[in-house]
Amino acid sequence: MCSSNSVIQAQKLVDQLRVEAGMERIKQISLTAADLVRYCQEHRRHDPLLTGIAASSNPFKDKKSCVLL
Template sequence: MEAGKVCSSNSVLQARRAVEQLRLEASLERIRISVAATQLVQYCQEHGRSDPLLTGIAASSNPFKDKKTCVLL
């Protein structure tokens, strides 16, 4: 087989994969941005009180806090 034919068949295969991926993406059901934004805001408001990034972590339950301090004499 010639190098040109291999290259050509490889690019045809890549093009088929791209078309298949685009068809898959086009067939996905999408929701409107306004609906998604409303749902996201509602979720954040409902779960904000339990989010450690917003409320912080108690020092007693923080596994990454240093257990002892370094003292230089």
């Protein structure tokens, strides 16, 4: 039973590798990376990870302050 299980797993792996081998790859990866860098630089003013979120528009800000008694 264990050997039939490993044969099934091996067949699934082979099928997956065939699918991956048949995929069309990006030939000019450096141009794609340059496009990504340019896009990030053009949109950095609107990126909340870089600019932060204004306290007035932050939906996760605590509404009440913590008071210790």
